[in-house]
Amino acid sequence: TGYITYDPGFINTGSCMSSICYIDGEKGILRYRGYDIADLVQNCDFIEVAYLLVKGVLPTLDERSNYARLLNKHSMLHTDMRNFFRSYPHDAHPMAILASMVASLSAFYPEMEEKDPEDNIDLTVTRLLSKMRTIAAFSYRQSIGYDFVDPRYDYSYCENFLNMMFSSPVLDYHPDPVHVKALNQLLILHADHEQNCSTSAVRLVGSSEANLYASVAAGCCALWGPKHGGANQAVIEMLNKIIKEGLSVKEIVEKAKDKSNTFRLSGFGHRVYKTFDPRARIAKQMCQEVLNVEGMHDSLMEVALELEDIAIHDDYFIERNLYPNIDFYTGIIFHLMRIPQQMFTVLFAMGRLPGWIAHYLEWRHDPYQKIGRPRQIYAGPETRKVIPLSLRT
Numbered sequence: 417t418g419y420i421t422y423d424p425g426f427i428n429t430g431s432c433m434s435s436i437c438y439i440d441g442e443k444g445i446l447r448y449r450g451y452d453i454a455d456l457v458q459n460c461d462f463i464e465v466a467y468l469l470v471k472g473v474l475p476t477l478d479e480r481s482n483y484a485r486l487l488n489k490h491s492m493l494h495t496d497m498r499n500f501f502r503s504y505p506h507d508a509h510p511m512a513i514l515a516s517m518v519a520s521l522s523a524f525y526p527e528m529e530e531k532d533p534e535d536n537i538d539l540t541v542t543r544l545l546s547k548m549r550t551i552a553a554f555s556y557r558q559s560i561g562y563d564f565v566d567p568r569y570d571y572s573y574c575e576n577f578l579n580m581m582f583s584s585p586v587l588d589y590h591p592d593p594v595h596v597k598a599l600n601q602l603l604i605l606h607a608d609h610e611q612n613c614s615t616s617a618v619r620l621v622g623s624s625e626a627n628l629y630a631s632v633a634a635g636c637c638a639l640w641g642p643k644h645g646g647a648n649q650a651v652i653e654m655l656n657k658i659i660k661e662g663l664s665v666k667e668i669v670e671k672a673k674d675k676s677n678t679f680r681l682s683g684f685g686h687r688v689y690k691t692f693d694p695r696a697r698i699a700k701q702m703c704q705e706v707l708n709v710e711g712m713h714d715s716l717m718e719v720a721l722e723l724e725d726i727a728i729h730d731d732y733f734i735e736r737n738l739y740p741n742i743d744f745y746t747g748i749i750f751h752l753m754r755i756p757q758q759m760f761t762v763l764f765a766m767g768r769l770p771g772w773i774a775h776y777l778e779w780r781h782d783p784y785q786k787i788g789r790p791r792q793i794y795a796g797p798e799t800r801k802v803i804p805l806s807l808r809t
């Protein structure tokens with residue numbers, strides 16, 4: 417007990433045993449519950465993958481339709497909660513609204529605080545999966561000062577989200593099937609990634625036996641930062657800046673290598689992957705597909721390809737094993753789907769939600785789990801005596 421290992425960023429610390437997600441960072445492999453990420457993206461929709469992560473198995477046809485029905489049934493928000501949205505400033509970042517509204521679910525739907533939370537956990541999980549999508553769309557509507565659009569029972573999970581985001585009384589809006597497919601695939605790509613910063617936050621908060629909503633709200637806050645889920649927004653801002661200010665891609669890469677400033681290439685590098693992030697490979701292919709289907713030419717994509725090409729052939733990036741990560745191309749797909757930039761990280765959160773829930777549940781059922789409580793190496797002053805206030809200089 418007297419010996420404490422110093423491991424900043426927990427680079428070498430395994431904080432739990434988990435059977436949810438497998439990553440081989442050297443080979444670029446990612447699997448959810450044994451299924452390869454490419455296989456899942458190709459053959460499943462987001463509901464099936466959410467079911468897989470939360471319940472441990474892929475659903476049968478009946479189980480899938482029942483689950484989709486259940487998610488639709490719970491998709492509305494309490495009226496008082498809807499009113500609550502209106503108190504946020506119009507330019508509030510949707511992530512600020514999302515995190516606080518998810519925490520607020522524990523006030524409006526307090527089953528988990530009751531005597532036997534185990535009885536209610538299924539209901540809480542379903543509510544959260546369903547309502548977070550509604551909260552996400554409402555947070556956007558509030559940020560642009562538009563009325564809310566209710567979820568519809570005849571729409572799928574992703575159709576509903578797009579409809580709640582973009583439907584308007586002056587526009588005959590129907591979710592584009594290409595966008596619906598892309599959204600399903602993007603959410604699957606984000607659905608879990610073992611002990612990343614936000615999932616660790618969910619586990620840590622959950623380890624104090626805080627309820628699921630509170631634990632997931634902590635995950636949203638952790639995800640928001642530009643080194644984590646906020647990177648997708650930062651990538652688009654970086655690419656736009658290159659285009660608008662006519663900057664040279666080479667110069668941007670040089671700036672990212674220059675240690676006299678703190679600038680980094682957004683969407684590059686990863687703690688675990690020392691090769692291409694397998695999710696980035698799939699996202700890059702999806703970008704091309706969405707562009708082809710829409711018959712579009714996109715200058716952001718052109719700059720992204722040039723940036724990737726220069727960086728991956730540069731010694732600085734090669735020596736440090738820095739490759740494009742998931743956020744490098746997903747921002748471009750969101751942009752092609754006309755999702756506003758401030759919503760990119762919210763979509764990451766919607767995708768990561770089943771993973772957060774699965775880890776929370778795994779912790780609850782793990783007999784060896786303890787409250788998370790890392791130690792520190794004290795580096796402060798030795799014992800000192802307090803000088804009376806009047807004598808202090």
Ligand code: CMC
Pocket residue numbers: 425612642643644645646647672673679680681682683684685686687688736738741742743
């Ligand atoms: N651009 C330039 N240099 C970089 C970059 C980058 N994007 N990423 C890492 N480096 C350098 C860093 O300066 C350091 O150099 P040196 O050894 O000379 O000091 C070396 O590479 C190792 O970096 P690190 O910060 O020690 O690595 P880490 O594992 O602690 O950080 C990271 C991983 C993802 C935070 C980091 O690569 C980064 O800041 N990337 C940009 C932000 C980003 O794209 N984040 C999304 C991550 S993927 C999705 C997710 O998990 O949310």
